[in-house]
Amino acid sequence: MNTQTTPTGQGPISRILAPIRTRLLIAATLAGIGTIFTMIPLAGMAHIAQILATASDQAWELSASSKRDIAWVVTASIVSVFIGMGSMFLGELIAHLADNRLTHHLRQAVLSRLAQAPLGWFTGQTSGQVKQAMQDDIATLHSLTAHFYTAVGRALGALSISVIYLLAMDWRIAVITLLPLPGFFLFLHRLMQSSKANMGEFVIRLEHMNSAINEFISGIPDVKAFGTTGQAYRGYQDAVNSFADAFDRFTRPLVASMAHVHAMVTPVTILGLTLLCGTISVVNGWTTPVDLVPFILVAPGICAPLLLLHTLLHDLGSATGAAQRVMALLETPILQAPLSDQQPLPANNEIRFDNVSYAYDNGHRGLSNLDVTFAAGSVTAIVGPSGAGKSTLARLLLRFFDPTQGRITLGGVDLRQLSTATLYQYIGFVLQDVRLIHASIRDNIALGRPSASQQEIEDAARAANIHERILALPGGYDAVVDDATQLSGGEQQRVSIARAILLDPPLLVLDEATAAVDASSELVIQEALARLTRGRTLIVISHRLDTIRYADQILVLDDGMIVEQGNHDHLLTQHGLYARLWALSNATSTLESEVSTC
Template sequence: MTPLSLLKEVRSPLGAAIALQTLAAVAGVLLFVALADLAEQLPHGAAAIWPPLVLGAIAVLAATLLTSAATTLSHLADTRLQLRLRQRLADRIGRLPLGWFATQGAGRVAKVVRDDVHGLHHLVAHTLLDVTAVVVTPLAALGFLIAADPWLALVSVLPLVVGVALFARSLAGSAAQFTEYGTAQREINAGVVEFVNGIAVVKTYGGGQRAHRRFADATAVFHDFFRAWAGRTTTITTSAFLAVSAPAVLVVVLGVGIWLVDSQISSPADLLTAALLAPPMAAPLAAIGTWMQQLRAGVSAAESVTALLAEPELPQPQAPRIPDGSVVRLENVAFSYDGETEVLRGIDLELRPGTVTALVGPSGAGKSTVALLVARFHDVTRGRITLGGVDVRELSTETLFQHIGFVFQDAMLLRMSVADNIRLGRPSATDAQVHAAARAARVHDRIVEDPRGYDAIVGVDVDFSGGERQRIAIARAVLADTPVLVLDEATAFADPESEELIQDALSELARGRTLLVVAHRLRTIVDADQIVVLSEGQIVHKGRHGDLLAEPGRYARMWQAQEGSHT
């Protein structure tokens, strides 16, 4: 799919709009022809001026109505395209692997869905019509002039030819220059963000000069680049604008045209027609820079939209299977994020129903990656993961998430009622079931503190702390009632009071379920049925807390390090 192939969505209305704009441009040129004829007929009395006068009025009316109709159609096409693209993007995003969002970030999705789709507005609603007018107006004017006087047509086109040549020269290599321009702008933006995000540290510890050095250096680079670029192109660009300006065009046409009239090669009436048509024939070229920039911006936005639409979906099975039970097995699992470097190798693990398995290890050992693979946020590179004896790749997404739930470190609540946030786990749940889940998650009392209670809109009527959001997310998981649950260090960012409530809620949630826990605080998993120690993407130890503590190894060292920090 090419970027401009997105416009196939609105090919018919856009084609009609361009056709109407073409007729409007011809009508606009016809107005100047009527004015020239009117000037020629003035000495012949009132009866002679009526035909060109009526023709001019019709031309004005036609140009106005046709332009309005073309603009209306292009804007309707733009609205339809934005709706259709956002629907397609929403559909594509909904079928991407969940792990894709962790690597790409929400920023890219927001930029494409909001900014880049909107960025197509000028391309679809305005620029294509403007370019049509730029092309058709000179051609129509030239056609009328050739029919009237070929010599004057040749003279009239000379400023346009000179302007085109000068603009082409000034734009030579502009693609690379615009790329460098965009890179410089991004560096400035990155420098500003870095400085602003770190302002608290800068004010506390000083070093302001060092902290904003990236911004200052980026600004200096941009200044030097832009000054050099402007220095190379300003003179030639200014000359191009002068060549197609109305005074310059009139000087050329009248200067040469008067000589042609004196030589009886051309008539005064034809010279008047040339004087009226030559300026509008060359004038559109003066805006070529703006239109080219709009075209470039529109194509760039289209490329971003196309790239997101082309992201590979999570493969779905042709004949989905149903798991027999809820035993989870990882069999010789290996995984690579980039297709080259494996971050997990040879992972063999079994999660039995009603047991707690804890994943521990240093940062970067692969704990969270294992958890993500179990929930099929990514597909394994080698080996397989089964649920109830069935490869998770053979399960439909709906079936998979009916059996496996996930509670993240940073709980996300949507801008909807508190009750609906909890119901995400089971949309058909009754109010009584929602309230019961909230009580189990130790968050019911906090919810009813607000005057609107469960009907309060998150982010509008009520705001929750990190620990409170986490407990609402746990209530969601309680309501979903999946037999397998993955917890990615659910208490990592909680304060001591919230941590105690969250631990109580997790204890309630864990009852009777198969739990896979990513743990950083070893104290929280001493009662786990199975502790798996990971290092550099491999399992190095496996067992219960007491057994692992009794033998020398990484787990014992981690325990001593954490316990020593508490004394």
């Protein structure tokens, strides 16, 4: 079941359903055959009516042959109902098993694909978009695979056998009775075209609204804290209003067509035409009243399959959009894998950027022509104003994405020649934005080394100054990280430090590791980081220049380029950007001290 192939000329639904298409066609065929068998009793009723109408005795005493005919018809009708029910059951079973196989495969395939995606890809996606594709859209495809094809099979089976039967009974009355059908399909075609024209905008606005809702809910504490009701709600209100406008444009053209479609194939319309044509035929002696019974029994039943087809085709439009979004996830760009199984191992812990440039998808330049070496065992600090490219440099080193030009080597080996697992054995990181998974504290710490013993996990937690806090939690190391287990930002940061300590990488990247915590938490984290960084190659990104003044090398970035390089004392003598940032940092520290004494 290879979802990565993209055959030309195939729509998203065809590509999604390719692995189970044969099963779905079998299921639809069985459902259609089952429906045909369950409609045989209607023909049996009409036949019994004809037997009764032709009985010669006015006292309705039937002959033995008539009784045998009626018994045969009743028996055949009962048997056909059971055969039909069995066939439909088998069709539904096949469809649901195929759906289970497909949805399981899609979820696994999406998860596998996203696991190979560069971590930088996730920064450009909203949680609402990914959630919609992985949860809502796959649920929409479940309705398509589990119910759509069997429902279409039932509708086509009922429609085809009804038309054939009525034409066989009396083609003249059948033609008049079925006159609304061409009009029905004409308006249905217009309905589908109108729906398709505005479906794209409808789906886009829905995605934006889902994202706005997620962002709004996450920001409610700040909104309430600052008492804002205008600007804070505007993004959410704009997204909801835009969706409402798109929904109006999507549904308005459909209303008239839907009204015409439903009016043309209501049972009253079909039965009225049947009785009108039948009455004329009986009055003119072209047929007998009993010959109208098949039309009265069967013709109104055509309405339900037709209206079901209308509903199913409308749902097909939603399924097409869902399939497109799921396919987009399955085609997410992935990091280039090593070309061979024989991966070269780094000779040492030296990192080198060789003419490295990176540009984002929107064309914004992140880094330009970087040539720099991070010596093994050294401490390098990266500073610069906001937007200078500091975090981009760190994320390239961690291979959140690959450079658009040049190469990055670890111990002489291009990072693209190392598997992700191998790379993260050499490079650990503690970032500003901590993400703990929904699992136990133990599993969160042992994320990089699942085989670690309990003693090793506890030793790492002690080194990160988080062991006592974990023991205080209900369940201790077995406590699951969720809404019930409340960890502060500083405590979550220390769990991530324990994770890095347990992994014990020779090279460590710290990206504003204490930027989002209070002063007391920062002191505890700094002590944990001091233990973690001993004897390692260290790359530190920080806006607190007093914490990096003793670094062996300081890189000053501005607009994606290295504008200054050297140690603290050397850079101060240059009276350049670093000197200005240092003066600003001192002024800020002085101001903070004055404020704290108030």
